[in-house]
Amino acid sequence: MIILGCSGSIGVNALEIAKRFCLEIEVLGAGKNISLLNKQISEHHPKAIAIADAQDIPKITPAFQGKIYIGKEGILQAILDSKSKLVLNALTGFLGLEPTLCAIHCGKKVALANKESLVAGGELIDISKIIPIDSEHFSLSYLLGFPKTSRPFRNLYITASGGAFRDMDLNEIPHQNALNALKHPNWQMGKKITIDSATMVNKLFEILEAYWLFGNKNIDAFIERNSHIHALVEFWDGSVVAHFANANMQLPIAYAIQLGLGLPESFLHSFHTNKAIPDSIISQLDFQNKNYQLQKIESARYPLWNLKSVLLENPKLGLVLNAANEIAVEAFLQDSISFGTMTQIVQDSMQTFNKIHFKSKEEMIALDQEVRDYTRRKL
Known part of the structure; x- marks a missing residue:
C-alpha cells in the first residue's frame, strides 16, 4: 500500500x-x-x-x-x-x-x-x-455493518472531547492564546487539530464528513469527556447502539x-493462530465505575457550532469553512490574533461566501484561493 x-x-x-x-x-x-x-x-x-x-x-x-x-x-x-x-x-x-x-x-x-x-x-x-x-466515522461504519446492507437508521451521533476550554469561564475564552488552546484535556495531538477541537471546527468537519459518507443530514454531536464513546446510531425501531473503545x-x-x-x-x-481467542487489536476498555454522560454542545462556549445547520443545508460551504479556518488558525498559532478574533474571522468569511458553486476541481481550487486571500486581508 x-x-x-x-x-x-x-x-x-x-x-x-x-x-x-x-x-x-x-x-x-x-x-x-x-x-x-x-x-x-x-x-x-x-x-x-x-x-x-x-x-x-x-x-x-x-x-x-x-x-x-x-x-x-x-x-x-x-x-x-x-x-x-x-x-x-x-x-x-x-x-x-x-x-x-x-x-x-x-x-x-x-x-x-x-x-x-x-x-x-x-x-x-x-x-x-x-x-x-476518523474514529467517529469508523465507529459509525462499525455500527452500521461496514459495506454490508444495514438497517435503516433515524439519526447519527458523533462525540467530542470539548477541547481545551470546555470548563473555562465563558468571559475568559475569547482572550486566550495558542499556548493555552493547545492544552488538550485528554491527549496530545497535532497543533491544528487541537485548536480545531477547542473551537469545535473539528466536529463541524466531521459532521460534513458523515453527511458525505452516509448520505444523511440527521447528524448531531455531543461532548463525551472520557473519549470512550465515539459514535451512536439511532434506528427507526427506537433503539440506539453505541460504539465504546479506547481512543487508539x-x-x-x-x-x-x-x-x-x-x-x-x-x-x-x-x-x-495458536490461540483460541486472539489478542485485541487495541487494549480492552475498562468501562467499570466510569461516569458516562452526553452533553449538549453549547454555542455560547463554541460560537462556530452555530454553523452546523448552514453547512448541512449547503455542504459545499465546507470549502469556505476549511479555507478560512486554515488561515485563521495559522495566524492564531503565530500569536497574531486572539482566540475570539480567530472565531470572528471564520464567521465573517462564511457570511461573505454564503452562496458558492463549483462543478470541477479547477473551479474548487480557484474558489479556495479566493477565500484564503479574503481571509488574509481580514487578519
Whole structure:
C-alpha cells in the first residue's frame, strides 16, 4: 500500500499495523521529517518515497535506492506510478484533497484520514472508494455493518472531547492564546487539530464528513469527556447502539487496511493462530465505575457550532469553512490574533461566501484561493 503522511500519528500507527500483519509498503510520503522517514525506510523498505523539498534529498539514507518524488506533484505521480490497490491518506490540510481524487481516478481505494478531502471536495468524490479512518466515522461504519446492507437508521451521533476550554469561564475564552488552546484535556495531538477541537471546527468537519459518507443530514454531536464513546446510531425501531473503545487509531486503521485490500475480517486474527481467542487489536476498555454522560454542545462556549445547520443545508460551504479556518488558525498559532478574533474571522468569511458553486476541481481550487486571500486581508 501507499502511506501518505507517514511521519504523523496516523502514519506511524499505520506502519505499526503494517508491521504487525506483515504488509508490504510500496510508497512512503513524509513531508519534511527526514530523520523519522529514514528510520521507517530501514524498517519497512519502501520502493519509493515522497518528500516536500528537493533540498532534503541528500539527507535521505544512502541505503535507500528507490525512487524519490518531490512536492505535491510528486505525490500525485507516485500514486499514478504505483501498483498498490490502497492509498492511506493521512496528509494534513487542503493538500490532501488532490491525492484522494487522483487515487480514486486510478481505481484505488482510499483509507481516508484527511478531513479536508470530504469537507472541501465531497461533491467531487466517489464515496464508494472511501474507507474512513476518523474514529467517529469508523465507529459509525462499525455500527452500521461496514459495506454490508444495514438497517435503516433515524439519526447519527458523533462525540467530542470539548477541547481545551470546555470548563473555562465563558468571559475568559475569547482572550486566550495558542499556548493555552493547545492544552488538550485528554491527549496530545497535532497543533491544528487541537485548536480545531477547542473551537469545535473539528466536529463541524466531521459532521460534513458523515453527511458525505452516509448520505444523511440527521447528524448531531455531543461532548463525551472520557473519549470512550465515539459514535451512536439511532434506528427507526427506537433503539440506539453505541460504539465504546479506547481512543487508539490502530483500530480503525487495521479495519481500513483489511477492507481496502479486500481481505476477510479473519485476517485481523491470523497472527494468533495458536490461540483460541486472539489478542485485541487495541487494549480492552475498562468501562467499570466510569461516569458516562452526553452533553449538549453549547454555542455560547463554541460560537462556530452555530454553523452546523448552514453547512448541512449547503455542504459545499465546507470549502469556505476549511479555507478560512486554515488561515485563521495559522495566524492564531503565530500569536497574531486572539482566540475570539480567530472565531470572528471564520464567521465573517462564511457570511461573505454564503452562496458558492463549483462543478470541477479547477473551479474548487480557484474558489479556495479566493477565500484564503479574503481571509488574509481580514487578519
